[in-house]
Amino acid sequence: DTSDAPFQIANAGTAYYVNDASTTDNEYTTVAGNNSNSGKRQDAPMASLTALVRAYDLDPDDTVYVDTGAYQLFGNVLINSADAGVTIRGPVGSGHQAAINRGNTNAGSYGFELNDADGTTLEHLTIFGAYDGVEIYGGSDSVTIQDSEIRTNARYGLYDTAGNISVLRNAVHHNSSFGVHLTSASTAVSDNAVYSNTYDGIYLTNQTGVA
Numbered sequence: 001d002t003s004d005a006p007f008q009i010a011n012a013g014t015a016y017y018v019n020d021a022s023t024t025d026n027e028y029t030t031v032a033g034n035n036s037n038s039g040k041r042q043d044a045p046m047a048s049l050t051a052l053v054r055a056y057d058l059d060p061d062d063t064v065y066v067d068t069g070a071y072q073l074f075g076n077v078l079i080n081s082a083d084a085g086v087t088i089r090g091p092v093g094s095g096h097q098a099a100i101n102r103g104n105t106n107a108g109s110y111g112f113e114l115n116d117a118d119g120t121t122l123e124h125l126t127i128f129g130a131y132d133g134v135e136i137y138g139g140s141d142s143v144t145i146q147d148s149e150i151r152t153n154a155r156y157g158l159y160d161t162a163g164n165i166s167v168l169r170n171a172v173h174h175n176s177s178f179g180v181h182l183t184s185a186s187t188a189v190s191d192n193a194v195y196s197n198t199y200d201g202i203y204l205t206n207q208t209g210v211a
Contacts, residue, residue, distance in 0.1 A: 014062045017045035018052055020069030027091045028065040049100070050075050053083060060085025060119055066098040067091060073102045076113040080138075084117045090124035090148070097149075102130035105154035110135040114162075118142055128152045133175070136160040145170060156181045157197070167192060178203045 017040070019026065019033035033047030039055070046052045049066055050073055058064070058079075068091045077100075079086065090098030102111045111127040114120055115138035126149040127133040133150040134157070136143055141163030149171045150157035157175040158167065159182075166188045172179040172195075179197035182189070183205050194201035 013040060014059070016040060016052055016056065016058075016062065016064040017042055017067070018047070018049050018064065018071075019045040019067040020047065020071055022069055025068040025091070025093070025096050027093055027096065028067045033067075049073070049088070050077050053077055053079065056083075058083035058086040063087045063089055065089055066100075066125065068093075068096040068098060070099045071101065073100060073104075073111065076102075076110045078113045078115065079117040079120050080114075081116040081118075083120075084140075085119035087121040087123065088112075088125065089121075090126070092124050092147075097126045098124070099126045099128070101128055102133075102153075105129065105131050107131050107155075111150075111153075114138075114140045114143060116140055118163075120144075121146070123147050125149075126151070127157075130154070132156045132159045134158045136162045136165060139163055140165070144168065149173075150179075151175065158182075160184060166190075170194075172201070173197060180204075 019029040021032045029045040030043050033045040037044040039046035039052045109131045111130040112134045114136045117140045119142045121144040123146045128151045130153045133153045143165040146168040153175045155177045157172040157179045169191045171193045175197045179194040179201045181203045
């Protein structure tokens with residue numbers, strides 16, 4: 001892999017950790033996050049998901065654990081070919097959320113921006129306050145978006161113009177245009193709750209495997 005971003009020097013391993021300023025209802029970390037931490041141990045989480053992704057060269061076997069809490073983004077979480085295949089996972093316990101607020105609904109402001117990000121997985125995340133919650137393009141293939149809530153974005157909840165993706169068991173609601181807008185073939189669109197979006201809940205073209 002190659003990356004133009006600064007690198008952290010830390011222990012080996014495939015797990016990375018992010019936490020906000022609280023340890024309430026935490027599942028993965030034991031202390032508050034701080035961007036001076038390595039993000040490589042449960043007792044040394046970083047505070048910013050964007051900062052962690054920019055600091056490390058992530059690989060297909062890597063998982064970023066985003067703990068219960070509220071996260072304000074100050075830029076798109078960009079996953080490109082250098083970090084393709086990473087899994088970004090929020091908390092799984094009942095009532096627990098990793099609430100990721102882009103806080104900018106201007107065009108080009110996305111919660112997650114996947115460009116040539118083959119094999120990337122986003123799961124158990126709450127994504128809101130963006131132009132598009134998740135934007136997938138650049139030939140990104142075999143992407144999975146699952147078990148997440150994507151809501152109250154200024155245009156689409158999820159917009160894909162890339163390759164085969166799987167959209168599974170998500171709640172996509174109260175977005176100001178389409179909830180899910182897919183314009184390339186998708187491996188699976190299944191078991192999603194899509195409601196209260198301004199236009200079509202799910203807009204599909206050239207699709208297979210839809211349930």
